[in-house]
Amino acid sequence: MSENKFVVAQDGDIEDGEAIKIDRAITGADDDIAVFFDNGEYFALNDTCSHATASLSEGWIENGEVECPMHSGRFCLASGEVLSMPASENMRTHRVVLENGDVILYPGVPAGVKA
Amino acid sequence: MNVSSVLIAGGGMAGFQTASSLRELGYAGDITIVDASTAPPYDRPPLSKDYLLGSSTIEHLAFAKPEWYVEKNIALVLGSAITALDPDSGTVTLANGRDLCADVVVLALGGAARKLPLDTGTASNIHTLRTVEDANALHAAISVGTRLLIVGAGLIGAETASSAATLGATVTLVDPFEPPLVPVVGLDMARYLHAHHAGSGIRTIQGSLTQLIADDSGDYVAAVLESGERLDIDQILVGIGITPNTQLAVAAGLEVDNGVIVDSNHRTSHPRVFSTGDMARTRTADGELARRNEHWESARLSGTATARGILGLEPDHADSHWFWSDRAGIHLEVAGDMSAAAESVFRGSTQDDSFVLFRVNGSTLVAAASINDSMAVRAARRIIAAGTAVTAADLANPAVNLKKLTRGIAS
Structure with a gap:
């Protein structure tokens, strides 16, 4: 893969159970990307819910899941898998790692894949 | 009763969720969903919004893609209404003359617009x-x-x-x-x-x-x-409400009173027949007939509860009442009973584009409604369900993080 990576935050910037939204204009990805911090781990998914136009970065983040702020569709933060209706399509994941206090996002690289 | 086949009459939220939950709970027998519509099970709330505006399609409204039904081994019989039910033999007759038989029949026929x-x-x-x-x-x-x-x-x-x-x-x-x-x-x-x-x-x-x-x-x-x-x-x-589609149940001799009467496991007066969603009315353990619910979330939870009932599992924990409504510039969410006796506490003001109205009884949160602040109602749902003590001052103060209140962390 290319060196397409971005330092999107410093460790500690994102509170537990919170998320930030990285604009597609910055990453060049096809959607904004939500970077979540849940229970000591970072995760990243496409930001626009697969069900209706809503920002998952504004969702309810808890127990490794995000619940869409619009209609409560739930997704697994680690895999992007849809867990609850009304959503029926999985979300795309992106690799995000913590290195020397930097939260580094690899847009377009699925979670779990080495860049 | 050893159940090896389930026929679900109605492919709305409750019927679909019954099928989906049966598989999630490990049921491996036959499942058939029968619906008069030719469209595979779809979500109805967008019909008055995005779909009516022409900005959504029936494919997008579908609860699941066609391959999901193959993967889950759930049969769809679409385009023919059910005209008769024989509870003793578990047989339903379709308008096209076909008979379908199952160990368990689930009535999930919803309601008809008045x-x-x-x-x-x-x-x-x-x-x-x-x-x-x-x-x-x-x-x-x-x-x-x-x-x-x-x-x-x-x-x-x-x-x-x-x-x-x-x-x-x-x-x-x-x-x-x-x-x-x-x-x-x-x-x-x-x-x-x-x-x-x-x-x-x-x-x-x-x-x-x-x-x-x-x-x-x-x-x-x-x-x-x-x-x-x-x-x-x-x-x-x-748009003056619905009447539950109980005709089939009445003709089949099931107990009906403004809805098909079910117990907490969603079983009707006939052991082979269950009912779920808008059309089902629960008789509580103390013999009272509960109000029928007609919301999306209650239909979804009702489907899961029905699947548990069919499999002989205890009912799971029911979440507090919740629904949403979308109209121009407004996303409304409500949790709990807004008409129950309580005091109103505002976070923000109705002059704003975004505010929350809590209903509080002493230190108990009874209900909450939000305009364009759904996270407040998500927090309220959890506070209501857990019975977490709250103060009106915390709820009214925008500086107090509601999510932290759900964990009982006061400001």
Whole structure:
């Protein structure tokens, strides 16, 4: 893969159970990307819910899941898998790692894949 | 009873969720969903919103893609209504003459939109909105300048008013109550929501119709209100509630009282037949008949509870009552019973685009409704479900993080 990576935050910037939204204009990805911090781990998914136009970065983040702020569709933060209706399509994941206090996002690289 | 086949009559939220939950819970037997519609099970709330606006498709409304049914081994029998049920043998007869048999039959037939008593049933320009076919007909009937009369300002009437106004229709919304929806959202929120219609160019009238005037073709051209005012109209939408589709259950001899009576496991008066969703009415352990719920979330939870009941599992924990409604510029969410006796506590003000109205009884949060602040209601759902103690001061203070309150962390 290319060196397409971005330092999107410093460790500690994102509170537990919170998320930030990285604009597609910055990453060049096809959607904004939500970077979540849940229970000591970072995760990243496409930001626009697969069900209706809503920002998952504004969702309810808890127990490794995000619940869409619009209609409560739930997704697994680690895999992007849809867990609850009304959503029926999985979300795309992106690799995000913590290195020397930097939260580094690899847009377009699925979670779990080495860049 | 050893269950190796389940037939679900009705592919709405509750019927679909029953099937989906059966598989999630490990049931490996046959599952068949039967529905009169030719469309595979789909989500109905968008019918009055994105779908009516033309910005969504039936494929997008589908609860699952076609391959999901293959993967989960769930058979769909679409396009033929059920005309008869024999509970003893577990047989349903379809309109096309076909008989289907199963160990368990689940009635998930929902409700039918109530008709206007004045309507003679011959006009082509009077609508209800319950199915995708209804939405297609209504969409085709609305264009710029269409004079649309909506009878009933409940959730469907109000949402459709907003969508039709967006499509350029001239909308008049008539309801006997001013403001409408008080039992559902409470007085403070009902007033706010009702006042919002004027900003979308929707005329609201408190009253009811005394007469519908038809032309030679039988279509309605005007409506007369009890005030004597005559409204010239092109189209009418009637949104005055539903009646549960219990005809099949009645004919089959099941116990019915404004809904098919079920126990907490969703079993009807016949051991082979279950019922779920809008059409089911629970008799509680102490013998009381509960109110039927007609919301999306209650239908979803009802489907899961029914699957558990079929498999002989104990009912799981039921979440607090929750629903949403979308209309121009507004995303409303409600958790709990807004009409229960309690005090109103505002976070923000109704002058803002975003605020929360809590209903509090001492240190107990009873209900919450939000405009464009759904996270507040998500927090409220958890606080209500867990019975976490709250103070009015914390709830009213925008600096207090509601999510932290769910964990019992006071400011």
